[in-house]
Amino acid sequence: MINGKSLCSDLMIQAIERAPIGTAFLNSEGYIINVNPFACLLVGCEADELMNRSIHDWIHPDDASLVHSRLAELLKGDQHTNQVELRMLHKLGHMLWVSSTLSAVKDDEGRIFGFVVHLIDLTAQKRAYHYAEEVMIQSDKLSMAGQLAAGIAHEIRNPMTSIKGFVQLMRSGSGSKEEYFDIISSEIERIELILGELLLLAKPQGIKYGQKDIRLLLEQVITLLNTQAILNNVEIITRFGTEAAYVKCDENQMKQVFINFIKNAVESMPGGGKLTIHIECDSVDQLVIFFVDEGCGIPESILSRLGEPFYTTKEKGTGLGFMISKKMIEDHCGQVVVFSKPNEGTTIKVTLPLAHTAND
Incomplete structure (x- = not known):
């Protein structure tokens, strides 16, 4: 179920908005509930085009199962953070390589209710x-x-x-x-x-x-x-x-x-x-x-x-x-x-x- 629960304080949100790396917040089902401008720039979309969409919609099909399994590992609590290189799809149709860091977000009782995804563009280096x-x-x-x-x-x-x-x-x-x-x-x-x-x-x-x-x-x-x-x-x-x-x-x-x-x-x-x-x-x-x-x-x-x-x-x-x-x-x-x-x-x-x- 998609919800818009706030994940950060106003100060943290401002810092993320200005960060030079892509950042997206996902709920426990992998749907985007917040995204910063740099992440929008990476995939060539406006924020409202990404909101309430599954993160898998922007992942290359060959890498979708990898992302799904990593998020599942985080949900089980086996890890708190993991990193993976993957391919994302730009709105114009071309592919880009990114380094993705996935982190679980917990509430005050230690239950996971979402994820933070940090994205660094590796396309030029590749x-x-x-x-x-x-x-x-x-x-x-x-x-x-x-x-x-x-x-x-x-x-x-x-x-x-x-x-x-x-x-x-x-x-x-x-x-x-x-x-x-x-x-x-x-x-x-x-x-x-x-x-x-x-x-x-x-x-x-x-x-x-x-x-x-x-x-x-x-x-x-x-x-x-x-x-x-x-x-x-x-x-x-x-x-x-x-x-x-x-x-x-x-x-x-x-x-x-x-x-x-x-x-x-x-x-x-x-x-x-x-x-x-x-x-x-x-x-x-x-x-x-x-x-x-x-x-x-x-x-x-x-x-x-x-x-x-x-x-x-x-x-x-x-x-x-x-x-x-x-x-x-x-x-x-x-x-x-x-x-x-x-x-x-x-x-x-x-x-x-x-x-x-x-x-x-």
Whole structure:
């Protein structure tokens, strides 16, 4: 039942009216019974448009259950105050991020008869954070592309040499031109495949989720990196099985993660060795990818700090590669765990939600 019971003294009300943060008073059912000007400004409404409306009318649908559960906790008396970041809806239709502090208000007998909600606009900070994150991702992509250039140059040189040789034979009139055309066409397709993978890595891409077979993505990445591995005397062994392994993911982000993990593994074996990549189903709903190398390993003191920005053991590293890769996997509702021992090698375990068919 909605009531307009006064929650504060006149002095407190004046202070709240002038406060530079949004403040709203709710009754025990979550309906707004008072609101200050800054809260009105946040959602683009006049006070009378908010009065006697449920607070949930202004909460993003995906966050409504979170707010409901927090208010229920306060009503039960388990907590007096709690804080949560959530999305609110502006009158014009756009979304804004806020830090919300919810507090229970009690009468003289200690019974809860309402709530105070304090709202701080985080939208600008969130946008700045996501922009900085995108800059780091693109920087890491370009850094990878540059480091792959030497290996790709070797990979392209071989088909280019073949093409040049067959063109000279065709000019001399020797042999079957039809056979030469088939070989030249095959070599050009090989070059296009390699360059296409490199351009996808370097070019900024919008996030686009779709059902992808992880086996195919790994095969495409290995095509790009295999020459670099061979140059470092590293053999890449794959155990993918015969079953399709579909995951809902952004193809470019997932490839960037795999490139980072494979490249790190190759660089950890300067004297050569084996990198084994195998896929298995951990359960009905989870796909697990293991990257197992025979490299120098990682000491415990460093292992505990993996993922920290700018913490790296590489002379020219930034520490951002693993951090960004871990974040991308977590954004796909997955998990990354690293096991390592010095002089024995490193295992990276990536767990992702499994889609059983391409149409799930």
